Amino acid sequence: QVQLVESGGRLVQAGESLRLVCAVSGRSSFSNFGMGWFRQAPGKEREFVAAISGSGGATGYAESVKGRFFCSRDNTQNTVFLQMNSLKPEDTAVYYCALSDIYYSKQPSHFPSWGQGTQVTVSS
Numbered sequence: 305q306v307q308l309v310e311s312g313g314r315l316v317q318a319g320e321s322l323r324l325v326c327a328v329s330g331r332s333s334f335s336n337f338g339m340g341w342f343r344q345a346p347g348k349e350r351e352f353v354a355a356i357s358g359s360g361g362a363t364g365y366a367e368s369v370k371g372r373f374f375c376s377r378d379n380t381q382n383t384v385f386l387q388m389n390s391l392k393p394e395d396t397a398v399y400y401c402a403l404s405d406i407y408y409s410k411q412p413s414h415f416p417s418w419g420q421g422t423q424v425t426v427s428s
Contacts, residue, residue, distance in 0.1 A: 306330040306417045310401050313422030316391055324386040326401030326419060335379040338404035340415055341386045343397035357408035364410050391426045398423050
């Protein structure tokens, strides 16, 4: 029984920062598996945002968030983070964290476990 729970989403103004947290439970050898962040805006399909390898040694980002968003993890706490800076209205979406079944991936097909999502709304 793997569970992922996101938290931290809220309404913010453009230019502000927000930190999302994903707590993972039920996954042994957590540091062996990559994690990812995805988002889905109203009327749009889910898109990749950020990924991090099992050790945290490698990260990848969508071009739209590169330089603004940063993904990290604490394997002692089974937790991943998404630091979002300089938020824009187009960042408004439900943000999901996901657990991979391989060491590092940015492909949705490699993420069998997903959280329930947390709403991030950026006003102008």
